[in-house]
Amino acid sequence: MIDPQDYNEFSRFLSECCGLVLGSNRQYLVSSRLSRLLSEFSFASVEELLRALRSPTQTKLKSRVIDAMTTNETSWFRDTYPFEMLHHIILPQLAATKRSLRIWSAAASTGQEPYSIAMVLNEYASTNPLKAPSANIIATDLSESALAEARSGLYDGLSIVRGLSQERRNRFFTTVANGHQIKPEIQRQVRFQKLNLLDSYAALGKFDIVFCRNVLIYFSAETKRQVFDGIARQMESGGYFFIGASESAGPYTKAFEVERTPRGSVLRRI
Numbered sequence: 001m002i003d004p005q006d007y008n009e010f011s012r013f014l015s016e017c018c019g020l021v022l023g024s025n026r027q028y029l030v031s032s033r034l035s036r037l038l039s040e041f042s043f044a045s046v047e048e049l050l051r052a053l054r055s056p057t058q059t060k061l062k063s064r065v066i067d068a069m070t071t072n073e074t075s076w077f078r079d080t081y082p083f084e085m086l087h088h089i090i091l092p093q094l095a096a097t098k099r100s101l102r103i104w105s106a107a108a109s110t111g112q113e114p115y116s117i118a119m120v121l122n123e124y125a126s127t128n129p130l131k132a133p134s135a136n137i138i139a140t141d142l143s144e145s146a147l148a149e150a151r152s153g154l155y156d157g158l159s160i161v162r163g164l165s166q167e168r169r170n171r172f173f174t175t176v177a178n179g180h181q182i183k184p185e186i187q188r189q190v191r192f193q194k195l196n197l198l199d200s201y202a203a204l205g206k207f208d209i210v211f212c213r214n215v216l217i218y219f220s221a222e223t224k225r226q227v228f229d230g231i232a233r234q235m236e237s238g239g240y241f242f243i244g245a246s247e248s249a250g251p252y253t254k255a256f257e258v259e260r261t262p263r264g265s266v267l268r269r270i
Ligand SMILES: C[S@@+](CC[C@H](N)C(=O)[O-])C[C@H]1O[C@@H](n2cnc3c(N)ncnc32)[C@H](O)[C@@H]1O
Pocket: 017, 018, 019, 020, 070, 071, 072, 073, 074, 075, 078, 106, 107, 108, 109, 110, 113, 140, 141, 142, 143, 146, 195, 196, 197, 198, 212, 213, 214, 215
């Protein structure tokens, strides 16, 4: 079990480097997530790991600890309604005035979210060949292992079935010896980039549509405020913003208003 002082120091480290708030009594979670890493790096305890993390040269170790502690849970077309709204409400509306769109999947994990967006764009273009705008999708995450999997576009038998219909699997993937490889026309629409949501996003430019789902729940109220403000600055007026189904923006920002539609709700940049 972790010493209470080490637990507090480790919690502080996580919150400062990536915003994750552990809360109290999560010693078991920390021990179980770090156990493999401790033996791989031959640390006898979390105290020894913390000592190594204090050294500014340990960027690789720091990144491995973040990989171990972040929750990368995701699935294809997660929650369904954002993708239905994208196809049936948002793309028709934006296509009336724009020829090209910029879309950001923040906290994209292993790629299912941005690739699902790319599939919707492809499906919309097939049924609306003259109207469909072109689109650039930028997908960011802090976890290097999640980004590596996302960039590879290769998914195993377990992850491919989570949320993906047989029809979409046939259309957008090729079955290869070690899994299912996303087709190049979908893969090349998405550019993956490492980005910590605690840092500045100014270099990313402005977006018409942003997805930042199921990550804000792990942050403190102050970090949520900062992230909402930072994302708001990177959005075009009237732009569409999806947060997770269990998340809300109201207590943290006045930059968005909720638009309710029969298919679900989305935030609009004021
Ligand atoms: C639960 S996944 C959500 C994936 C996807 N958005 C979805 O809803 O299915 C949360 C992701 O947030 C990432 N994350 C956690 N803290 C972050 C930070 N400070 N900056 C960027 N990404 C972060 C994790 O690496 C993880 O991949």
